[in-house]
Each structure stands twice: as structure tokens, then as C-alpha cells.
Amino acid sequence: MKTLTKQEVFDMIYGCTILGTGGGGSLLRGLEMLEKDFAEGKELNMISLDELPDDGMIATPYGCGAPIKEGEGLDPKFDRLPRLDDSPAVLAFRTLEEYLGEKCCAVSSTELGGENTAEALHIACQLGLPIVDSDPTGRSVPDLQHTTYYVHDLPIYPLALATNFGETMIIKNVIDDFRAEDIVRAVVVASGNELGGVDHPMRGEVYKKSVIPDALTYAMNIGKTLRETKSAGGDVAAALADSFDGKILFKGTIGETPWESRDGFNFGNIHINGIGSFQGETYRIWIKNENIVSYRNEVVDVSVPDLICMVDKNGEPVTNPNWVKDMEVTVFALPAPEIWKTPKGLEVFGPRSFNFDFDYKPFK
Known part of the structure; x- marks a missing residue:
């Protein structure tokens, strides 16, 4: 297990934004989310795939929607609704654990992106869980079926969703990942293009065989190279x-x-x-x-x-x-x-x- 420094985490988020290929959410919001965690004295630990218990439960949280321009807010029609103080993905994660009747032993990122990877790191901080040095995409992707989980024929369900307004829902089963994409995207549209989700709950033994290893370290190295090159004027x-x-x-x-x-x-x-x-x-x-x-x-x-x-x-x-x-x-x-x-x-x-x-x- 490795306890990540603030610099390492920020390097990782910058690297994830590069690997996000324009997507993956807002770099600024991702950094702000983690800045708050560090200000609160939270600790972020990262484990390798080998350190993940075979019988432990792990799940994959994310933010889902169409990214908006920096500084823009939700459509005014949502102004009458209450807003969560924290990321809806945190609420979705807790909702899935409650449905499963079991706590997760670790958190997986869903993709490499400035905000979506930060969501997973933030949940790990808030729940005192380690993040696993792996990823099911190795970049950012637009649709739920774009994962190595799908390539390995692993079910996406049950999955939990939470809106920015505090509403939660569980999808107990779904025909396939394409159908899940259609259903989740419909909730996204009804929720101001912002939604927290968590899916693919599975045992560590299965997870280890279905993801890209060392993905977060790869992102961290990209972010470190970016930072050092900028500092040297390169x-x-x-x-x-x-x-x-x-x-x-x-x-x-x-x-x-x-x-x-x-x-x-x-x-x-x-x-x-x-x-x-x-x-x-x-x-x-x-x-x-x-x-x-x-x-x-x-x-x-x-x-x-x-x-x-x-x-x-x-x-x-x-x-x-x-x-x-x-x-x-x-x-x-x-x-x-x-x-x-x-x-x-x-x-x-x-x-x-x-x-x-x-x-x-x-x-x-």
C-alpha cells in the first residue's frame, strides 16, 4: 500500500486529464474536490492489484453527463430543487453498499479523466478505502459499454444512481451495457446533465482479471512529466x-x-x-x-x-x-x-x- 502525497495526487489528475482526450470532466473541479479532502486531513492510499483481497467487494463510481463550460451552471429550471453538498457519486456508492448489504474493501476508477478519476479518489478519501492502481478503460470514454468489463463479459448490474438533488435509484438488472447506457443517459438528461453512478460490483478475484493494471501510476507519471517540463520551460x-x-x-x-x-x-x-x-x-x-x-x-x-x-x-x-x-x-x-x-x-x-x-x- 502506498500513501499518496498531495503532489502525487495532483500529478495523477493532470495526467488523467491528458488521457481524458478532451473528456472525463473538469480538471478544475477534480482538483478542487481533492484539495478539500487534503484540507480536511484525509489520507489517500493506493494498492496494487496483487494487494486487493480475492474475496473483497469492489465497485466503480463515476460522474456521468455532458461536460459544461467552466463557470457555467445548471439550467435555471432546476433552481427550485435542493442540492447535495457533496458529489452525488458518494451517495450512489453508499446506496449500492446498502443494497448489497456489504461494504466494499476498495474503490476502482471508472476511466482516466480529470474529474471522473477525482470522483473515485474522493470517494476513497471520504470512506477511508484504498484506490486500486488500475482502470477499466485506460483513457476517457463516452458510453457505459466502453470498458474492459464489457470486453470480459462482466455484468454492469446491480448499479446505483444518484442525482445532484439527492434522489437515488437502484437498477437491479438490465439486459446489457448498451441498454444500461440508454437508461442511465435518460436519467442524466432529466437531471441537468449531471449524475453520480456506481456499477460493476464484483469480487477482487474477478476484478483483477478484467482491468488494465498500473493505470493510475501511468497517469501520475504523465502528470509529473507535464509539471516538470512546464517548470523547465519546455x-x-x-x-x-x-x-x-x-x-x-x-x-x-x-x-x-x-x-x-x-x-x-x-x-x-x-x-x-x-x-x-x-x-x-x-x-x-x-x-x-x-x-x-x-x-x-x-x-x-x-x-x-x-x-x-x-x-x-x-x-x-x-x-x-x-x-x-x-x-x-x-x-x-x-x-x-x-x-x-x-x-x-x-x-x-x-x-x-x-x-x-x-x-x-x-x-x-
């Missing part, structure tokens, strides 16, 4: 690409960003106009919460499951939809975890799963 995108088997894809300034929030997701396109050695060229990224497919001069360049990441000229991660016109950015790719490159991984999280008419091709 090129963050180049340092991350060089250190983590990635590739610089494009440098430019943000142009038009037509997007909409629909059905509990953000959909749209980020247009980038080239600068420097990319002068005269264009880049476009299609998003469904996360950066899913990119085009260089309208020719497909990179697609899921590989990671399309973006930082601004100061080396800060750029999340969707927090772009600003004329913002200078660098786009770079990082490789997907190997499980996503398997036939079943590509079936559920390759470009064709998003209705694109082309097959996945690794960026390098």
Missing part, C-alpha cells in the same frame, strides 16, 4: 509524445467549433488552422464528449481507440468544450491499451462502433 506535448510512445499530430489555432449538447452528450467538431510547419493545413477533431476521430486536411488521421490529446501553448490540457477561438494548441496522439486493439475491443470501441465507415489503423 514543450509539454513533445515531452509527453517522446516519453510515452506518442506522436505530435498538429499545431495550430482554434477556429470554428460547432457543437451541441444532445441526448446527454456533447457532439461537435473542433477546427484548427495550422501554424509554423503546419501553416496552410487544417485539422479537425470530431467529438462525442471525448476526441474520437481526427482529420488532417480532411483525410482521416487518428481514431479511437488511440488517444487524441490536446494542450494549449502553456502546456495545459484542453478539455471539451472549453476551447477559445484563436487559442494556440498542439494535438498529439498516445497509444491505446492493447485490450482495445483486440477484435472485441475494436467491435465496441473502434471507429465503426461510432458509425464511421473505416477500420482502425494505429497511428504509428
Whole structure:
């Protein structure tokens, strides 16, 4: 077991925001959540998969919805409703434990993202549980079926949901993860595009065989490299690409960003106009919460499951939809975890799963 320092946790959240590929929630809210935990004197412990008891119960909490621009709030129609003082994912976690009649022995992150990973860390802090150094996605993903749990045919249910208004519900069973996505997304839309959830309760023995090991340490190392490179005045995108088997894809300034929030997701396109050695060229990224497919001069360049990441000229991660016109950015790719490159991984999280008419091709 490793007790994480505040610096290590903040490095992890920054790394998760890079790996979030534009999604995974708000970096700022994630940092604020954990800043509060440390101010309260909470301790955060991380265990390896080997340290997780085979017979212990573990579950996967998250926030679900369409990320909003920093500083924006809920639709005024929700103003009449009471608000929780804490994350609804904490309430969802406690609700699931109550339904199961059993306490969990550890917490799993649901994806690597600035706010969603922070949610799991926050729950671990508040409940005095360790976080496991693993993850079922290795990046951020838009849909509930986009997990290694699905690839390993593990049931998503029972799952607990909690709204920001204190309402809770248990879904005892559901046909499959796709149906769960439809049901949960409907509650998201009815709840101001914000919802706390927790799913995939399972024994440690099963969990160990179904996730990506050492994922949080990987994120922490990315965040540490980002911080140290920024401090030295270096090129963050180049340092991350060089250190983590990635590739610089494009440098430019943000142009038009037509997007909409629909059905509990953000959909749209980020247009980038080239600068420097990319002068005269264009880049476009299609998003469904996360950066899913990119085009260089309208020719497909990179697609899921590989990671399309973006930082601004100061080396800060750029999340969707927090772009600003004329913002200078660098786009770079990082490789997907190997499980996503398997036939079943590509079936559920390759470009064709998003209705694109082309097959996945690794960026390098």
C-alpha cells in the first residue's frame, strides 16, 4: 500500500486529464474536490492489484453527463430543487453498499479523466478505502459499454444512481451495457446533465482479471512529466509524445467549433488552422464528449481507440468544450491499451462502433 502525497495526487489528475482526450470532466473541479479532502486531513492510499483481497467487494463510481463550460451552471429550471453538498457519486456508492448489504474493501476508477478519476479518489478519501492502481478503460470514454468489463463479459448490474438533488435509484438488472447506457443517459438528461453512478460490483478475484493494471501510476507519471517540463520551460506535448510512445499530430489555432449538447452528450467538431510547419493545413477533431476521430486536411488521421490529446501553448490540457477561438494548441496522439486493439475491443470501441465507415489503423 502506498500513501499518496498531495503532489502525487495532483500529478495523477493532470495526467488523467491528458488521457481524458478532451473528456472525463473538469480538471478544475477534480482538483478542487481533492484539495478539500487534503484540507480536511484525509489520507489517500493506493494498492496494487496483487494487494486487493480475492474475496473483497469492489465497485466503480463515476460522474456521468455532458461536460459544461467552466463557470457555467445548471439550467435555471432546476433552481427550485435542493442540492447535495457533496458529489452525488458518494451517495450512489453508499446506496449500492446498502443494497448489497456489504461494504466494499476498495474503490476502482471508472476511466482516466480529470474529474471522473477525482470522483473515485474522493470517494476513497471520504470512506477511508484504498484506490486500486488500475482502470477499466485506460483513457476517457463516452458510453457505459466502453470498458474492459464489457470486453470480459462482466455484468454492469446491480448499479446505483444518484442525482445532484439527492434522489437515488437502484437498477437491479438490465439486459446489457448498451441498454444500461440508454437508461442511465435518460436519467442524466432529466437531471441537468449531471449524475453520480456506481456499477460493476464484483469480487477482487474477478476484478483483477478484467482491468488494465498500473493505470493510475501511468497517469501520475504523465502528470509529473507535464509539471516538470512546464517548470523547465519546455514543450509539454513533445515531452509527453517522446516519453510515452506518442506522436505530435498538429499545431495550430482554434477556429470554428460547432457543437451541441444532445441526448446527454456533447457532439461537435473542433477546427484548427495550422501554424509554423503546419501553416496552410487544417485539422479537425470530431467529438462525442471525448476526441474520437481526427482529420488532417480532411483525410482521416487518428481514431479511437488511440488517444487524441490536446494542450494549449502553456502546456495545459484542453478539455471539451472549453476551447477559445484563436487559442494556440498542439494535438498529439498516445497509444491505446492493447485490450482495445483486440477484435472485441475494436467491435465496441473502434471507429465503426461510432458509425464511421473505416477500420482502425494505429497511428504509428
